[in-house]
Amino acid sequence: MGNDMNIYCYKDMTVISTSPNKNRDNIKSHYVDLKILSPINTVGSIGKICFPTSSTEIQEALYFAKENHLKPYFLGGGSNTLIGHLSKIMIISDRDYPEHWDIKDDQIIVSSNTYVNYLVINAAQERLYGLEFLAGIPAHLGGLIYMNAGAYERNISDFIEWITVVDESGEKKIEKNDIQFGYRSTNIKGLITKICFKLHLEPDDDYLSLIKAKIEHFTKDRESKHPMNFPSLGCFFKNPVNQHAGYLIEKAGLKSYQIGGAMVSPKHGNFLINVGNAKFEDFIDLINHVQNVVYEKFGIKLELEIKIINE
Numbered sequence: 001m002g003n004d005m006n007i008y009c010y011k012d013m014t015v016i017s018t019s020p021n022k023n024r025d026n027i028k029s030h031y032v033d034l035k036i037l038s039p040i041n042t043v044g045s046i047g048k049i050c051f052p053t054s055s056t057e058i059q060e061a062l063y064f065a066k067e068n069h070l071k072p073y074f075l076g077g078g079s080n081t082l083i084g085h086l087s088k089i090m091i092i093s094d095r096d097y098p099e100h101w102d103i104k105d106d107q108i109i110v111s112s113n114t115y116v117n118y119l120v121i122n123a124a125q126e127r128l129y130g131l132e133f134l135a136g137i138p139a140h141l142g143g144l145i146y147m148n149a150g151a152y153e154r155n156i157s158d159f160i161e162w163i164t165v166v167d168e169s170g171e172k173k174i175e176k177n178d179i180q181f182g183y184r185s186t187n188i189k190g191l192i193t194k195i196c197f198k199l200h201l202e203p204d205d206d207y208l209s210l211i212k213a214k215i216e217h218f219t220k221d222r223e224s225k226h227p228m229n230f231p232s233l234g235c236f237f238k239n240p241v242n243q244h245a246g247y248l249i250e251k252a253g254l255k256s257y258q259i260g261g262a263m264v265s266p267k268h269g270n271f272l273i274n275v276g277n278a279k280f281e282d283f284i285d286l287i288n289h290v291q292n293v294v295y296e297k298f299g300i301k302l303e304l305e306i307k308i309i310n311e
Helices: 053-066 118-125 141-146 205-225 245-251 280-298
Strands: 006-009 014-017 046-052 069-077 081-083 087-095 101-106 107-111 160-167 170-174 191-198 232-235 260-264 269-272 308-310
Touching: 046 053, 053 069, 053 087, 053 160, 053 170, 053 191, 069 141, 081 280, 107 118, 118 141, 118 205, 141 191, 170 308, 260 280, 269 280
Parallel strands: 046 087, 069 087, 081 308
Antiparallel strands: 006 014, 006 046, 101 107, 107 191, 160 170, 160 191, 232 269, 260 269
């Protein structure tokens, strides 16, 4: 085990080394702002969180979690995670993992903590395109892959060649054919560290303007339909078969319905937004209410698209 891995304990601000032989005379205070973990800005509480900077440190964090009877939770940009009150879960964040960017022909290899907008825009500069349909989503690539994000009848999995993942056994490369991609789901275990995308290469420099036009189109389309000016996690519910969750929520008369600081967006029914210091419990109550009303009116049980961690 290395000597530099730290676990940040939010409640008493103590820095704890995961190395069993670490001299702890240099223990110091450290503050972790919970709002950096998720764009929805809810009020919750976290016991322990770490920001590994290498595959070894990820393994150390997993070792620490196991030794302290904590369940590890891998977190990217947090744009799909509702965080509650964590005492039995340790968050392992990809925030401080080393950045990676490498291009060869029509392939780009990037670190999982790269924002999708950065990838789309900079790939375009290299005349590479294909992921423009994800433009405007404020998320890390790793999180988008975990949930097999998609829009406009396309999925991010359509462009993946392979990924690298770190778990207790170390870092390993997983080919696309060995990953089970479903609707907003995968079977990936461990922390994704790198992704190889195979995109379309356009040899004509004049095509760059068309790629940029696509990026602008998808970005503006999201801005026109989604409540971008309020903290949110995007779509909260999966679309049922041959249905749209947002449409069902709207037809149930739930737009603008509010519990505490959590509200069903008046702009898009599938967006639950924070309109003012919402607590974790506000969103849980609102989620349950939306599911119950939609089921009562249409006989359809809405499944969550977001992840909830609370234990």
